[in-house]
Amino acid sequence: MTSISLSRPRRGAADGGPLSRVRAYLAFDGWGLLILPLLVFLLVFFVAPLGFMIAKSFTDPTLSLDNYREIFSASIYVKVLVNTFVIALTVTAVTMLLAYPYAYLMTISRPAWRNLLILLILVPFWTSVLVRSFALVLLLRDTGVINSIAMDIGVIDEPLSIMRSMKGVMFGMVQVALPFAVLPMYATMRNIDPRLTEAAQGLGDRPSGAFWRVFVPLSMPGVAAGLLLTFIQALGYYITPSLLGGPKNTMIGELIVQQVSTVLQFGFAAALAVLLLTTTFALLAIASRFMDLERMLMGRS
Known part of the structure; x- marks a missing residue:
């Protein structure tokens, strides 16, 4: 049983515009929601601190490449x-x-x-x-x-x-x-x-x-x-x-x-x-x- 389907859209899906393509790439069913806690954890404890560190390297003490x-x-x-x-x-x-x-x-x-x-x-x-x-x-x-x-x-x-x-x-x-x-x-x-x-x-x-x-x-x-x-x-x-x-x-x-x-x-x-x-x-x-x-x-x- 697959909870998340990551598949390339069919040719006909392109007629629906960009939103249709996105939906075709990421098709969640009910079980797919189980991955949300992991995604939130990674965003809060990995992606956000990493982004803060990168921003800090350019803005502390001033906005520059010093x-x-x-x-x-x-x-x-x-x-x-x-x-x-x-x-x-x-x-x-x-x-x-x-x-x-x-x-x-x-x-x-x-x-x-x-x-x-x-x-x-x-x-x-x-x-x-x-x-x-x-x-x-x-x-x-x-x-x-x-x-x-x-x-x-x-x-x-x-x-x-x-x-x-x-x-x-x-x-x-x-x-x-x-x-x-x-x-x-x-x-x-x-x-x-x-x-x-x-x-x-x-x-x-x-x-x-x-x-x-x-x-x-x-x-x-x-x-x-x-x-x-x-x-x-x-x-x-x-x-x-x-x-x-x-x-x-x-x-x-x-x-x-x-x-x-x-x-x-x-x-x-x-x-x-x-x-x-x-x-x-x-x-x-x-x-x-x-x-x-x-x-x-x-x-x-």
Whole structure:
């Protein structure tokens, strides 16, 4: 039973004018009214705040483009933008290199081991990002677990400077992003028929050659989905880089919070948020030109 019918109007419907076309596109029956609470919720708590933020970026303190000009005119803000993209790209690359073997191992493992691997990758979803980030602080600081063990066994003579550096930010962000890369890859890999690689080997190819020529190309939709989710998510990180990074590793999310809570420049913070949102939509638009986002992200064929 379909509650909302979204169908293209027939040719004859065009004779009734624009209003007839609209009615033909959106034909509600009684059950279609059930979607109204969701629409109201989205309008009140998503569309309206988003519109207010966009308007704020142009009107606070005056109606102008000054907030956007300031972003690109001050070298410190340009540096933050560059840092954000460099860190996001690096985190994405490292995450993909770690996630692909893990997802492949999940695919070829026996059921018992596969369930264990799935459990390990799902555990982070049941733990707050803030809690995990504070746990990493205890692990990575100069007197933390890693440095203490390494010094006790004689691997290093003095603590490694992991906190307040790019290494700490990378370590924290990768462990947060890893599940979002592994799960789309595994969802794609598990649907690849193993008989395809067996057929390639039967035709004379080596196992490694069959893997690279058959399995890897078929797994690319999952890789693309994981890459897109990881990179777009990494652009907006705040908690992890603020706890593990330093002033040289400031990202745009930290800058937005600083402008709102410390400097009280709400218009400038809104402009930064709009810039980040626009960048995300632009990346999605570019990606949609080369891949089927609906199939990758929504699981549709």
